[in-house]
Amino acid sequence: MRATIVAVLDGAPEQALRCLSALAELAPEPEHEVVIVDDASVGLESLLARVEGDVEIVRMPHRSGLAASVAAGLDRANAPVAVVLRAAPELAPGALAPLLRALEEPGTAAATAVADPAVPEDPVAAHVLAARRADLASAVRPGGRVPDGLEMAAIVAALARRGEVRAVVSSVARPPGRRAGGLRRTPGEEVELSIVIPTLDATSERLRRGVAALHNTTDVPHEIVVVDNGAPPQGFTAPVNSGLRAARGAYCVVMNDDVETLDGWWPPLRDALSRASAPAAVAFPQTVDGAMRLDFAAWCFALSRDTLERFAVAPGEFFDPQLVVWYQDTDLLERLRQAGRPPEHVPASRIRHGLSETVMSDDGTLRGWIHEQVVRDKAAFERKHGGDVAGAAR
Numbered sequence: 001m002r003a004t005i006v007a008v009l010d011g012a013p014e015q016a017l018r019c020l021s022a023l024a025e026l027a028p029e030p031e032h033e034v035v036i037v038d039d040a041s042v043g044l045e046s047l048l049a050r051v052e053g054d055v056e057i058v059r060m061p062h063r064s065g066l067a068a069s070v071a072a073g074l075d076r077a078n079a080p081v082a083v084v085l086r087a088a089p090e091l092a093p094g095a096l097a098p099l100l101r102a103l104e105e106p107g108t109a110a111a112t113a114v115a116d117p118a119v120p121e122d123p124v125a126a127h128v129l130a131a132r133r134a135d136l137a138s139a140v141r142p143g144g145r146v147p148d149g150l151e152m153a154a155i156v157a158a159l160a161r162r163g164e165v166r167a168v169v170s171s172v173a174r175p176p177g178r179r180a181g182g183l184r185r186t187p188g189e190e191v192e193l194s195i196v197i198p199t200l201d202a203t204s205e206r207l208r209r210g211v212a213a214l215h216n217t218t219d220v221p222h223e224i225v226v227v228d229n230g231a232p233p234q235g236f237t238a239p240v241n242s243g244l245r246a247a248r249g250a251y252c253v254v255m256n257d258d259v260e261t262l263d264g265w266w267p268p269l270r271d272a273l274s275r276a277s278a279p280a281a282v283a284f285p286q287t288v289d290g291a292m293r294l295d296f297a298a299w300c301f302a303l304s305r306d307t308l309e310r311f312a313v314a315p316g317e318f319f320d321p322q323l324v325v326w327y328q329d330t331d332l333l334e335r336l337r338q339a340g341r342p343p344e345h346v347p348a349s350r351i352r353h354g355l356s357e358t359v360m361s362d363d364g365t366l367r368g369w370i371h372e373q374v375v376r377d378k379a380a381f382e383r384k385h386g387g388d389v390a391g392a393a394r
Contacts, residue, residue: 002030003100004133006073007085008066010039011260012212013047015176019088020051022174027093030100032083035076037069040289040352042213042260062289063209063260063354066151067140074137082133086152089113089127090174098170099130109135109163110156113173120167124153128173131159193222193266194247198239199257200366202228206258206354213260220266223248233366235324235373244308245316252308256299258354262288268348269302281307281341282332285349295390296343298329299353311335320384325373327381334385 005023009016023034034055038048040063048057058072070084081100085091095113102111112126123129129152131139139158156165195214199207211224225246227239240254251273253266265285272283284301286292311332313320319328336342381389 002079003032003081003083003096004077004079005032005034005083005085006037006070006077007034008037008039008069009041009044009088011041011043011209011216012088013043013216015088016044017047018090019085022090025093026091026096030097032096033078035073037073039064039069042262043216063352067155071137071140074133077133080133081130082136083128083130086127087176089176091128092172095171095173098168102166102168103130103132107163108166110159110165111168112165113171114167114169115173115175117169117172120169123165123167124156126152127175135159135162190221191223191249192220193251193253194225194249195222195253195255196225196240196243196247197255197257198227198229198236198243200229200233202226204257210257210260217261217263218266233369237319237321237324237328240319241317244318251302251304253300253302256353259300260352262350265349265351268346272344272346273302273304280344281311281336282343283346284343285351286347287353288350289352290354294345296329296333300351301343322380323377325370326377330389331381334389
């Protein structure tokens with residue numbers, strides 16, 4: 001056996017199916033095995049159940065990223081060469097042999113497949129990378145966290161210290177598509193649900209995963225309003241308020257860009273907001289992979305159009321604009337408590353959340369601005385509510 005294919009899947013069932021179907025069509029030579037690493041994906045359970053027993057499957061307990069997922073796959077690999085598939089590309093039937101031949105050439109540390117032989121992309125953008133298993137194992141365990149979207153670049157940089165990383169034009173792999181499944185709105189159809197997602201980076205991998213999860217788990221006509229406020233940063237309140245002003249749905253959900261919804265997440269929230277007797281003003285789901293607050297987990301919450309209008313602090317301003325980055329959720333919590341309608345926890349609705357990923361940044365200037373603004377927000381919150389509010393950050 002000459003190669004172990006390590007396919008890292010993180011969602012998008014249609015794309016995962018195309019990737020696995022392409023693997024099934026690979027030429028039998030060179031001899032190879034397949035290890036699938038399920039990086040705590042959404043919507044792949046039935047697909048993986050169909051191939052279990054034919055290939056090795058590694059299930060990550062929580063979202064771990066490319067490097068950790070590859071390391072877990074390598075632990076199950078038996079061949080001296082490993083071929084990493086990032087984000088479920090589709091290998092052409094004859095794509096494997098040219099990669100292995102390239103590795104036999106002196107001075108070559110790694111080889112990558114290309115999407116278009118006429119315009120080969122830089123290896124750091126590759127979706128398929130082959131390297132000797134021992135070299136790759138060292139490259140994915142350098143220590144420290146690499147930001148989403150830069151993990152392949154970090155792996156390529158580590159391998160490049162051992163030799164050349166070559167793009168092999170005779171090895172072709174179709175990159176993953178961007179379309180996900182799910183029921184979206186058809187022309188002329190009423191929007192039931194508007195999902196507002198503020199983000200510092202609309203191109204990030206975490207946002208891509210979140211949007212794919214929404215499309216795969218939301219079975220009503222919906223729209224997604226992404227508000228990119230990264231340059232210059234506007235905090236959290238301003239983009240949320242602008243997104244809610246743009247929302248057209250009968251219901252709205254405000255969601256951090258590091259949230260991933262799970263199957264059946266929306267109907268229980270809608271039921272809580274729409275029941276005839278004592279409907280919830282705000283409802284929030286159970287977080288199953290990450291920290292959880294039972295008074296108000298504000299990284300994902302749902303509200304009705306009535307709540308949006310009734311609890312706005314001013315026309316078009318649902319969150320208090322005085323609270324730019326922090327404390328706007330606790331301010332809303334306190335306003336709802338004072339009205340006798342605190343947020344309602346709905347355990348039947350389930351999500352995953354990477355706590356604080358939304359405000360994490362490698363930009364020192366941005367981190368400094370966030371820290372200073374949190375201090376100002378704390379002072380503004382305490383002027384409004386005092387310094388002893390249950391659930392307030394300390």
